[in-house]
Amino acid sequence: MKIKNYIITMLLAAGLITSLSACVNDGGQVFGELPPGVSLVSGEVPEARSASYDELLHELRITWKTPIDPETCKGIEVTFQTLSGAMKTVKMYVNPNFPTTYDYFTVITNKPESVTYRCIWNKEGAEKDEVSEWANVSDLALRYISSTSRFSTLRYPAYTLVYDATATEQIKNAYASIIGQTDEDQQEYYSNILLTVLSAAYYSTDDAGTQPVNTLKCILGHMDLDGAVAYVSSDNDGPLMKMSSEYVQQVANGSTSQEDAVFEIRGVLIHEFTHLIQANGPIGSNNPSGIEGYADAIRCACGGVTDENRINGALNAGAYYDESRKSGNTPCPYVWQLPYGTSGYFMAWLRYYDGDFLRKLTVSINNLGSEWSLDKAVQYILGDQYDIETLWNEYIEDVKKEQA
Numbered sequence: 001m002k003i004k005n006y007i008i009t010m011l012l013a014a015g016l017i018t019s020l021s022a023c024v025n026d027g028g029q030v031f032g033e034l035p036p037g038v039s040l041v042s043g044e045v046p047e048a049r050s051a052s053y054d055e056l057l058h059e060l061r062i063t064w065k066t067p068i069d070p071e072t073c074k075g076i077e078v079t080f081q082t083l084s085g086a087m088k089t090v091k092m093y094v095n096p097n098f099p100t101t102y103d104y105f106t107v108i109t110n111k112p113e114s115v116t117y118r119c120i121w122n123k124e125g126a127e128k129d130e131v132s133e134w135a136n137v138s139d140l141a142l143r144y145i146s147s148t149s150r151f152s153t154l155r156y157p158a159y160t161l162v163y164d165a166t167a168t169e170q171i172k173n174a175y176a177s178i179i180g181q182t183d184e185d186q187q188e189y190y191s192n193i194l195l196t197v198l199s200a201a202y203y204s205t206d207d208a209g210t211q212p213v214n215t216l217k218c219i220l221g222h223m224d225l226d227g228a229v230a231y232v233s234s235d236n237d238g239p240l241m242k243m244s245s246e247y248v249q250q251v252a253n254g255s256t257s258q259e260d261a262v263f264e265i266r267g268v269l270i271h272e273f274t275h276l277i278q279a280n281g282p283i284g285s286n287n288p289s290g291i292e293g294y295a296d297a298i299r300c301a302c303g304g305v306t307d308e309n310r311i312n313g314a315l316n317a318g319a320y321y322d323e324s325r326k327s328g329n330t331p332c333p334y335v336w337q338l339p340y341g342t343s344g345y346f347m348a349w350l351r352y353y354d355g356d357f358l359r360k361l362t363v364s365i366n367n368l369g370s371e372w373s374l375d376k377a378v379q380y381i382l383g384d385q386y387d388i389e390t391l392w393n394e395y396i397e398d399v400k401k402e403q404a
């Protein structure tokens, strides 16, 4: 076992006699008195095999050489730089609901070389967690990957591009300046948005399917939904996306800048396309955070929300509990039950506790069925060690620090 060798190596390095090695058992405990100058370690961190980094989603995945044995190690502690530049330390526990937690862990960071990690040993009755030495990513060859590689067998929908009478030549030109000039360019633009959304919500085509959307009618036309830039729906031909010609008109007449429109349309389409591919649980789970929150979580994870909107979303979320609060007719006494950015940006923040959190939310919606709620999903994914209220408070504190 690695642990034993490590301690022996330390003792040898300290110039001590080899017979001490007999005092070290396979659990890494040292029996008897330690020689002077030797400090006790519980063992080394499990050995990692590889590290890969997805720059779009800011996901660093570290894969172990051999799977973690939960009898020995109950999880890891990770320190990393967050997307806002602060340092954060979290504990990620192995979890039988997700067997991949024995094979690898995923950290959200904009600086992979900032990441250090150590093992939390599984010691019954220990007052404090016993941990291993720290290891860091610079010990590993970092491989840069793109989401495309996980979806190489993806088949894109057959598109129909439609313009209604409100889409004048001027509006069509403004839209083309944002999403591409030719029909082919525009279809590629939509396909890239779909790929982005899928890569944040699923692991690969294995769980997303090779053709999750068969057809998509993309309409540029009059917005018949108050205040919307775009929406998705369906008609007799199948799913459709409608983009507001009135919004694009603002770009044509200069009241919205090209730069803002490029960002906004990408973000809005990430939200809308999420509705095309997200897990829709049974009626009982069909609640505002699971649907509209999730779509904004994916938008946020894909870099489709400005820092200002994200921060305001957290700071203006309202009281943690309000008996009479509703979203439409749905009671939402807990703040994380609310739709859109209120629950969505929180879910995106929960990726700091597990970089695969949003993918696992999809699994939780499928597995918990009508019992699904975000607080249950948090425990299902992160483990019983966590409760949603503590995490929510930490989320708000993090955002306040970011604003200061």
Ligand SMILES: [Zn+2]
Pocket (backbone or CB within 6 Å): 271, 272, 275, 292, 295
């Ligand atoms: Zn929506």
